[in-house]
Amino acid sequence: MMLAELRTLLAVVEKADATRTEYLEAIQTANCLGKRSGKTRTLTFRHLADLYALDPSLLVFRALRFFWQRDVDGQPLLAALCAYTRDPIFRATARFVLGLEEGATVAREAMEEFIDAQEPGRFSKSTLESTARNINSSWTQSGNLAGRTRKVRAHAVATPGAASLALLLGYVSGLRGESLFKSDYTQMLDCSFEKTIELAEAASRRGWISLKRVGQVVEVLFPNLITAQEMEWLREPN
16 A cells, blocks of 8 residues: 555645645656666655555545545545555455454465456466455555554454545445445445544534535435536436
8 A cells, every 4th residue: 555655755745736746756757766777766656646646636536635645544544445445456355354353364375366266367376465464454554454464354444534534435436315325335434324424524524525414315425526627427317
């Protein structure tokens, strides 16, 4: 998930509307991440761009930046939610990790077996090992796992910003009403339906999102995040 690198990069490139080129220059030319060689800097930029887009024209990154400084405590889950939408391997392992009971051990070998079962034979043994190690590390950075050598299932720290991003991702996926609070994205928050409602209400009071709830009817809107053009796309059939 490269959380440390993302934090440094977004602290150096402070403008919310900074272009992808500006992020590249910060990493490649200014070497803000302290990489030893030009090749390593290029690879680092490529990995971060794959995970987070680093492009304000894309809603998922624009939303990440919107919440990033407004909800510092939520940064681990904000990064994880963004990476989840863009990395298919990380996304595939969610049902394995999130389905475990709190305190359950997650061995690297078990993660290897799960990843290999998705597409048998796709990865060599060494690639499978490094991928499983990186995936376990990412879930640890998000707070859904804990521990350095021995990984165990933990509960992530859900915040208003993280809940808002999870709801936004569900919204652009086509979910509405209460279904927004029961999506694959909100599952990453590790909290109940009612707790997610509470977090969304807190975000609404801060003006980050718009939440209206009357009995069992819930409406969530994102006027600060979704552009008029994007809303038109969302209204189009299919």
